[in-house]
Amino acid sequence: MAQQAHVLISSQTLASATATVTFSSITSGFRDLRLVVAGQSTAAANVFVTLNGDSTASNYAWIWMLSNGSTTSSTTGTDLVFGDVQPGPGTNIYDFLDYSATDKHKSALARVSFAGYEATVVSKRWANTAAITSIALTANGTTWASGTTFYLYGVLG
């Protein structure tokens, strides 16, 4: 079985509730990036992603498919939304594919898993050919809870 290598680039564990967590100066030595968030928010919220500091909503597009255990839904949008976070234990796993390429828009996938609330899959596109050098995740209108962990891995390919 082929072994896909994850290399830890940086990690953060929140000592207090924080609205935005940022990874900056991301190097270009990997094929993909994986960002694993484990924890929760202090209130239910959408997660906003900002890449390279670009907060122009129209530069981002997404499609979202969700099950909350009783209904399923699918939504699209053109803004910073990249999944959500809930006030119960869960995990958000973000994969940024071919993040250092300079000849294509950047696509990304999110798996949002909060057993008390939802299982969600999100596809995202950033309409920019620049290599991703920073990622900021914001719990929009609320905060990531203290103790939430953020691990950014480089994936060799």
Added chain:
Amino acid sequence: MAQVLISTVTVGAGGAASIDFTSIPQTYTDLLIVLSGRCNDGASVQDGVRMSINGVTTNRSFKQLVGVGTAATVNGGTDDYLGNVTGGTATANSHASMNLYFPNYASTTLNKPFSQEIVPETNSSAINMFVTAGLWSSTAAITSLSFYITGFSWVQYSTASIYGIK
């Protein structure tokens, strides 16, 4: 700092009631389990796969997004169900594929959420795919995992690997 193979289990002739990982080292940040498996139920195209954690099947909850080929549906519960694996009436030699990810599995202060996807491969419309948000409400560090199909066995060549990530 890497994704490190901890162990691989491959089911031998005669099958196995469960695929087990025991004495999981506590030296990584996260765990990834990759499974390719099929069960011996001769009457079904797919059967439910379950997971016990540290020998425990309680204090669990999950929400699922289920694709049935023509629509997306939902599921949820408070047991140890993960989704379905390929059953004995599925296309010969086809196996289900699963990824399961536990962040912070060695924590002794946090409950254990997990993210999981499984697709029981076969050339049949009567098959589903599952995306699961799961939770084990326990602060115990995860030291063992067992994957099983109630009333049936894994067939020969079913295999699973567990990776440590840090």
